[in-house]
Amino acid sequence: MKNSQVFEVIVVGAGPGGAAAAKRCADHGLKTLLVEKKQLPRDKVCSGMIMGRxxxxxxxEEFGEIPESVLTNPPLLAGHRFYVGDAEAQTLKWPTALSWRKDLDFWMVQKAVKSGVDLKDGVRVADMKPENGKCRVFLRKAKETEEVHARFVVGADGAASVVRRSIFPELKVRFSGPIRECYGGALNLPKDIFHWFFPKSLPRPRFNVNHKDDVFLIEGSGLSELRGEIGETLSPYGFDPDTKPIWKDGCTISLLHDDLLSGVFKPAERNVLLIGDAAGLILPITFEGIGSALKSGIQASDAIIKHFNDETQAASSYLKSLEPMLQTIGRLCKVQDALKSASNGGPDFLAKALRDAYRETLTIQEG
Ligand SMILES: Cc1cc2nc3c(=O)[nH]c(=O)nc-3n(C[C@H](O)[C@H](O)[C@H](O)COP(=O)(O)OP(=O)(O)OC[C@H]3O[C@@H](n4cnc5c(N)ncnc54)[C@H](O)[C@@H]3O)c2cc1C
Known part of the structure; x- marks a missing residue:
């Protein structure tokens, strides 16, 4: 094992949450390491919409104006459209920048590096141990292991977080597993709209279609279970159900809202702070998570910076600052529950209720 290096903060995972937290810490003069298991730039199963406030x-505020090179063609969506059975489709106007995550995230990480963050990509955090007011972090690259130390660790390592597992080994986490399929060409649907389909006239299962550059993507949690409905729903728009995707991938979402809201799971302990998907902060209904990852990343780094200034306990000040976000998630969970009964009102009623619920997730975000 290599000699250990010492940092003030180690951020695990170079998604939006990790990039924001690492950059903020380095901007405040903290010696910060950002560790990413994949070689950068890396892609992530995500629609890549920069959605809410x-x-x-x-x-x-943190990274500046998004350069055109980070956005796709079209770079800007006009909004979202909801298709429920044979009801009239409902449109929600909401200008939304659209990206491939490999470009968006890499741009943010490069900004963090410019701020002075040390980056190790292609290096996995295999384990982590909080010990005597610091953390021992075990990094793995191929067969080599290296131990590094830090006063604080920010777990920004996504839904299947190793950092979360290290500090909450008993926490039982439920996961869902969305799939993304990428097809060449375009469907006969407006490219500047994000299309949400609810083929069973229920809020779930659903799938969505969006266009990026010269491909279109079909995404959803139950794609294999919906195969017949997808073919039937999309055939009128020019989809050939026998076409094979150019590529197909998937990921996990951790379903932690109940544990967060009941207080069973508090995403910080001692000198380890969890943010974004690692903390289960993805929003209900839309499953938007870039905004909550960025916001919790800033809140975690601010709590750490505050600790270095006045010795306040970082975990408790982070958990306090997270309360309004948890209240927002709680309110959206109630809207999500109300959607279940909206299906009793028939497809037209549900299509309008979905449009209004999606609007609520985008506008509810305060502060
Ligand atoms: C199908 C789908 C569509 C979505 N569409 C949108 C959307 O349009 N807009 C939106 O806002 N949100 C969307 N989301 C949610 C969004 O993708 C996530 O909420 C967001 O990426 C969370 O950011 P993060 O920084 O917490 O984690 P992530 O972006 O998941 O980043 C975690 C990083 O940690 C790295 N990592 C993991 N384990 C380790 C380890 N052991 N050591 C080192 N590094 C590690 C990973 O490689 C990864 O780079 C979507 C999600 C899905 C599944």
Missing amino acids: WALRIIE
């Missing part, structure tokens, strides 16, 4: 505001 948190994402828009924090990207602009």
Whole structure:
């Protein structure tokens, strides 16, 4: 094992949450290491929409104007459309920047590096042990192991977080597993709209279609279970159900809202702070998570910076700052529950209720 290096903060995972947290710490003069298991730039199963107010505001304030090279063609969606059975489709106007995550995340990480963050990519955090007011972090690259130390660790390592597992080994986490399929060409649907389909006239299962550059993507949690419905729903728009995707991938979402809201799971302990998907902060209904990852990343780094200034306990000040976000998630969980009964009102009623619920997730984000 190699000799250990010592940092003030180690951030695990170079998604939006990790990039924001690492950059903020380095901007405040903290010696910060950002560790990413994949070689960068890396892609992530995600529609890549910069959706709600948190994402828009924090990207602009922390990273600046998004360069065109980070956005796709079309770069800007006009909004979202909801298709429920044979009801009239409902449209929600909401200008939304659209990206491939490999470009968006890499741009943010490069900004963090410019701020002085040390980056190790292609290096996995295999384990972590909080010990005597510091953390021992075990890094693995191929067969080599290295131990590094830090006063604080920020777990920004996504839904299947190793950092979360290290500090909450008993926590039982449920996961869902969305799939993304990428096809060449375009469907006969407006490219500047994000299309949400609810083929069983229920809020779930659902799938969505969006266009990026010269491909279109079909994404959803139950794609294999919906194969017949997808073919039937999309055939009128020019989809050939026998076409094979150019590529197909998937990921996990951790379903932690109940544990967060009941207080069974508090995403910080001692000198380890969890953010974004690692903390289960993805929003209900839309499953928007870039904004909450960025916001919690900023809140975690601010709690750490505060600790270095006045010795306040970082975990408790982070958990306190997270309360409004948890209240927002709680309110959206109630809207999500109300959607289940909206299906009793028939497809037209449900299509309008979905449009209004999606609007609520985008506009509810305060501060
Ligand atoms: C199908 C789908 C569509 C979505 N569409 C949108 C959307 O349009 N807009 C939106 O806002 N949200 C969307 N989301 C949610 C969004 O993708 C996530 O909420 C967001 O990426 C969370 O960011 P993060 O920084 O917490 O984690 P991530 O972006 O998941 O980043 C975690 C990083 O940690 C790395 N990592 C993991 N384990 C380790 C380890 N052991 N050591 C080192 N590194 C590690 C990973 O490689 C990864 O780079 C979507 C999600 C899905 C599944």
